[in-house]
Amino acid sequence: MFEYFLPALKELFSIENFVWMNVGVFIGSVFAAIPGLTVMLCIILFLPFTYSMEAVPGMMFLLGIYCAGGYGGSVSAILINTPGTPHAAATMLDGYPLTQMGRAKAALKAALNASTFGGIFSALILLFLAPQVAKIAAKLGTAEYFLVCMFGLTVIAGVSGKSMIKGIIAACVGLLISTIGADPLTSYDRFTFGVDRLYLGIDLAICIIGVFALLQVLTKAEDDNGNSGSMKLDTSKITDDGIITKDEKRRMRMPMIVSSIIGVIVGIIPGTGSGMASWIGYDRAKAMSKHKDEFGKGSFEGIAAAESANNAVTGATLIPLLTLGIPGDGVVALMLSALMINGLNPGLTLFTTQGNIMYAIMIGLIFINIFMFLQGKFLLKLFAKIVSVPQEILTPLVVIFCFAGAYSINKSHFDVAMALVFCVLAWVLRKLDIPVVPILLGFVLGRMTEINFRRALQLSDGSPSIFIDSPFSIAFLILILITIITMVRGKIISNKEDSSSNIAK
Numbered sequence: 001m002f003e004y005f006l007p008a009l010k011e012l013f014s015i016e017n018f019v020w021m022n023v024g025v026f027i028g029s030v031f032a033a034i035p036g037l038t039v040m041l042c043i044i045l046f047l048p049f050t051y052s053m054e055a056v057p058g059m060m061f062l063l064g065i066y067c068a069g070g071y072g073g074s075v076s077a078i079l080i081n082t083p084g085t086p087h088a089a090a091t092m093l094d095g096y097p098l099t100q101m102g103r104a105k106a107a108l109k110a111a112l113n114a115s116t117f118g119g120i121f122s123a124l125i126l127l128f129l130a131p132q133v134a135k136i137a138a139k140l141g142t143a144e145y146f147l148v149c150m151f152g153l154t155v156i157a158g159v160s161g162k163s164m165i166k167g168i169i170a171a172c173v174g175l176l177i178s179t180i181g182a183d184p185l186t187s188y189d190r191f192t193f194g195v196d197r198l199y200l201g202i203d204l205a206i207c208i209i210g211v212f213a214l215l216q217v218l219t220k221a222e223d224d225n226g227n228s229g230s231m232k233l234d235t236s237k238i239t240d241d242g243i244i245t246k247d248e249k250r251r252m253r254m255p256m257i258v259s260s261i262i263g264v265i266v267g268i269i270p271g272t273g274s275g276m277a278s279w280i281g282y283d284r285a286k287a288m289s290k291h292k293d294e295f296g297k298g299s300f301e302g303i304a305a306a307e308s309a310n311n312a313v314t315g316a317t318l319i320p321l322l323t324l325g326i327p328g329d330g331v332v333a334l335m336l337s338a339l340m341i342n343g344l345n346p347g348l349t350l351f352t353t354q355g356n357i358m359y360a361i362m363i364g365l366i367f368i369n370i371f372m373f374l375q376g377k378f379l380l381k382l383f384a385k386i387v388s389v390p391q392e393i394l395t396p397l398v399v400i401f402c403f404a405g406a407y408s409i410n411k412s413h414f415d416v417a418m419a420l421v422f423c424v425l426a427w428v429l430r431k432l433d434i435p436v437v438p439i440l441l442g443f444v445l446g447r448m449t450e451i452n453f454r455r456a457l458q459l460s461d462g463s464p465s466i467f468i469d470s471p472f473s474i475a476f477l478i479l480i481l482i483t484i485i486t487m488v489r490g491k492i493i494s495n496k497e498d499s500s501s502n503i504a505k
Contacts, residue, residue, distance in 0.1 A: 008359030011056055017364065018371075020057045024064020025372050029379075031065070032072025032088075039069030043334045044213045045398070047205055048405040055342040059361050060368065062335050063314075067365070068372050070311040071115035074303075078107045087310040090278040094295065094302035101298055105242030105380070110300050111307045112376040114256050118308035119369035121260040122267065122315030127362045133323040134351045142459065143466045145324075146452040147476035149445050152326040154483050164487060166434045173429070174442020175449070177202055184451050197414050204337045206406055206415050207443055210422025211436050213402045217395060218427055248300045255285035255305035263312025268319050281309030315365055322350065322358065325448060333444045 031042035042065050050058035073088030078095030091111060098107035140148065153171050180191045181201030192198040244252075259281030266277040285305030286295045295302050318335075320326040325345070327333035344350055344357065351358050406419040426436050460466035467473050 004355035004359045005363075007356035008363055011356050011360040012364050012367075017057050017060050017360075018367070020053075020061040021064045021364065021368050022371050022375070024061040025068040025368060025375055026064075026379075028065035028068030029072040029075075029372070029375060032069040033075040038216070039066060039073075040331050040334070041213055041216055041398070042069065043331060044205075044208050045401040045405060047208070047334055047337065048408045050338045051341050051409065055339065055344055055357050056360050056364070058338050058342070059335065060364050062338055063361070063365055064368050064371070066331055066335075067119050067311065067314050067368050068375075070119070070314060071112060071307070071372055071376060074111040074115070074307055075108065078111060078303075079104060087278050088306075090282040090306035090310075091303055093282070093306075094297070094299045097296070097298035098300075098303075103298070106244050107298075107300075107303060108376075108380060109242050110244060110248075110252065110303045112373060114252065114259075114304040114307035115311040115376075116369050116373040117256050118260045118263055118311035119314055119372065120366055121308075122264055122312040123362065123365040123369060124315075125264050126315035126318055126365065127359075130319050130322055130358075130362065131351055133319055140472060141456075141470070142452045143456040144470065144472045144476065146449060146456055147467065147473055147480065148324055148326065149449040149452065151476055151480050151483065152320075152445055153442060153449070154480055163433070166432075167438050170429065170434050170436065170438035171442035173425075174439040174444075175446040177207065177439070178443045178446025179450070184447060185454060197412075202418065202443075203409055203415065204334075204444065205409050206418050207422055208334060208440060209402050209406050210419040211426040211439055213398065214419060214423035215426040215430065215436065217399055217402070218423065219430070220395065244300065251289075251291070251301050252304040254288065255281070255301045256308040258284055258288065259305040259309035260312040263309040264316040266309075267313035267316025277313045278306040278310040281305040311369075315362075318362075318365075327441060327444060333440055336444060 027046065028039060028042060032039055043062055046061070046065065050061060053061070070087070074091045074095065077088040077092035078099055081092060081096040081099075095107045095111065098104065153175075176191075178201075180198055181189065182199055183190055189199050259277075262281045262284060263277040266280065282302055282305045285301050286292055289295065289299075289301050291299065291301070317327070317332045321332050321336060325336070327336055339345075344354060402419065403416055406416045407413065409415055426439070429436060429439075456466050457464075468477065
């Protein structure tokens with residue numbers, strides 16, 4: 001482990017890497033501060049730019065966007081009572097009341113401090129835990145890897161959307177898309193329908209642009225019903241001194257620590273995400289607090305808990321990605337593409353053959369959070385003004401970036417057409433209330449799932465007993481079973497509560 005530190009520092013400490021860190025942090029903060037523009041959309045739009053970069057600067061840029069997006073969403077949540085990103089909704093509960101009390105700067109400062117603490121805590125956990133997980137991953141065979149992929153698909157399908165069945169359907173759509181092109185073992189073409197270009201398969205970035213970015217533009221247009229514009233910010237609300245009292249700082253410490261631990265645990269589990277972490281952290285902080293009555297009315301403890309939890313997810317989601325190739329959420333799945341374009345396939349071999357790059361990325365995450373703190377401290381006024389950018393300016397820019405990004409991947413008009421096809425598909429699925437996030441994760445995990453399943457059966461001459469031959473296999477099967485039972489039980493309880501509330505009404 002320690003033998004990689006010096007080479008990693010040499011790989012990391014370059015002007016190029018630090019410039020891209022700061023550019024990513026700035027862009028992520030700006031995007032996340034604008035209601036309606038998500039971190040995922042931001043990474044989708046800028047992902048093609050990283051294809052011409054080397055691995056470390058490309059990942060520094062994307063991780064800068066990812067981490068800053070965790071903080072940026074709190075700006076609009078605190079100032080105009082509209083979360084810039086979904087996971088900032090918990091921050092809004094106490095942030096906006098503080099703005100109404102004339103303490104907007106103090107609330108933003110608390111959010112920035114908590115976000116930085118959670119991000120650095122998560123980065124340190126990643127740095128010391130990921131190599132150990134990779135050593136365990138090295139002991140897994142093809143059968144175990146298949147079960148790991150099935151666990152990821154199970155969790156993803158279950159937590160994405162209100163209906164578990166619809167989540168599974170969406171994941172299966174992603175699996176189907178992953179089979180388009182040449183068979184990975186025999187090279188026979190599948191589902192190409194005579195189109196030669198499809199023999200190479202569907203590019204991940206093309207699918208992402210259509211399913212998420214272009215769909216979001218359509219969704220925004222439908223929801224607005226032709227009414228554009230944005231909420232205006234009263235700048236007089238951010239003229240306070242920004243001072244947080246010693247007592248308020250003291251009360252913020254424990255929620256930040258506990259919520260950071262919660263964020264790490266949630267982040268390691270595939271398919272959960274920062275939204276869940278922020279709400280769990282907020283709930284725990286309220287349960288532990290001696291000032292429960294302040295929550296929802298302007299509690300610094302509530303802001304600290306929500307922000308530290310959602311930013312602690314960032315490093316933790318990289319643990320299953322770098323060690324097993326399983327993305328912790330949809331945003332991290334995009335980073336898998338940036339790794340693979342540079343020939344970096346996640347797993348133990350990545351830590352042994354490219355250890356300097358892996359440690360450079362993990363150490364770089366610490367510096368990214370430091371730069372996020374510095375930019376948040378000195379560019380607060382700018383981020384506050386960005387909240388009021390009109391939607392009629394943003395939407396055309398997003399569409400232009402989408403088409404330019406789709407074309408730039410292979411310099412092909414065919415890819416632009418495929419992005420539109422995926423947009424239509426996602427729009428139809430949305431009308432059927434089928435979530436689209438499982439499509440992406442099913443697509444990412446599809447090839448790995450298929451290859452390991454078929455290789456395992458080849459090794460066992462077609463006998464399914466290979467999937468219960470090792471302690472790891474049995475452990476993963478039990479884990480999958482427990483996960484399914486827990487999700488089904490949770491859905492049943494949720495449906496009963498909904499029925500009871502409807503009857504009460």
